[in-house]
Amino acid sequence: MLHAVLPLKDLVAAKTRLSGLLGPSERRALMQAMAEDVLSVLSSHPALAQVWLVSDDPGAGLLAGHFGVCHLPESTLACSGLNTVLQAACARVAAAGAERIMVLHADLPWLQATDIDRALAQQTRQGGLLIAPDRSAQGTNLLLFEAAATPQFRFGRDSCRRHREGTGSFSLLQRGGIAADIDEPRDIADLLAASAIGAATSAWLDQPGLRQRLTVAVNALGLAITANTRDSTRSGEGDA
Numbered sequence: 001m002l003h004a005v006l007p008l009k010d011l012v013a014a015k016t017r018l019s020g021l022l023g024p025s026e027r028r029a030l031m032q033a034m035a036e037d038v039l040s041v042l043s044s045h046p047a048l049a050q051v052w053l054v055s056d057d058p059g060a061g062l063l064a065g066h067f068g069v070c071h072l073p074e075s076t077l078a079c080s081g082l083n084t085v086l087q088a089a090c091a092r093v094a095a096a097g098a099e100r101i102m103v104l105h106a107d108l109p110w111l112q113a114t115d116i117d118r119a120l121a122q123q124t125r126q127g128g129l130l131i132a133p134d135r136s137a138q139g140t141n142l143l144l145f146e147a148a149a150t151p152q153f154r155f156g157r158d159s160c161r162r163h164r165e166g167t168g169s170f171s172l173l174q175r176g177g178i179a180a181d182i183d184e185p186r187d188i189a190d191l192l193a194a195s196a197i198g199a200a201t202s203a204w205l206d207q208p209g210l211r212q213r214l215t216v217a218v219n220a221l222g223l224a225i226t227a228n229t230r231d232s233t234r235s236g237e238g239d240a
């Protein structure tokens, strides 16, 4: 049985690197929208027996209920910090019967079911720890592993290299729908040019006046809004 673990920090604390472009309520709403899009993909994927939303955000219970997934409050894990929280969450998930576990971030608005399919197929074929990096190949956006071989989580700076070095056997999956997270203003420029993002993130972007305001702001930063690198890389991918 495959389970997914989705960590979600308190929404008021999310996406601080976008503070120059977005106000607090806008950042909160963007993070919520992206989490909804990821939950929508996960909760409807036939290969996933269970999805766990690991979060102490006040709205997390409702969000999990809306998508029919399990809410695992971080406070019940008696620890703090993303890596420690994930370690404890995966132990719970394994105890609940998971044989394989997928850990991924909630800020992946390009994610599609086919991305999950590819990750599963590759991990089944190659075994070991599957690592799907971010677009810079420095961060890690998704990990997939046997529950009995849960890795030491090393999210944070240079996590892709640290996940590779911390395990005996691994494979890399480079795929646009997983690699394209939303962290920095450059990523908002890509979002503005996108046509293939999830419905909730798309609706967030289509709020009256927001698209126009963000277009002016990213242009002022010298960031090109070009059609669309992320959209075109979503279906193209390379297994490394």
Ligand SMILES: Nc1nc2c(ncn2[C@@H]2O[C@H](COP(=O)(O)OP(=O)(O)OP(=O)(O)O)[C@@H](O)[C@H]2O)c(=O)[nH]1
Pocket (backbone or CB within 6 Å): 006, 007, 008, 009, 010, 013, 014, 015, 016, 017, 018, 054, 055, 056, 074, 080, 081, 082, 085, 104, 105, 106, 107, 182, 183
């Ligand atoms: N439950 C839980 N989730 C976390 C925690 N820290 C990060 N996350 C989640 O892990 C994923 C990656 O988080 P980050 O890159 O640290 O969050 P971020 O909001 O992009 O970060 P900043 O822009 O630096 O504020 C997202 O799904 C976060 O919501 C944590 O301490 N607890």
Ligand SMILES: O=C(O)[C@H](O)COP(=O)(O)O
Pocket (backbone or CB within 6 Å): 105, 107, 134, 138, 139, 140, 141, 154, 155, 156, 157, 158, 159, 160, 181, 182, 183
């Ligand atoms: O490797 C990591 O720690 C993550 O990619 C960080 O998440 P972020 O892409 O949301 O910063």
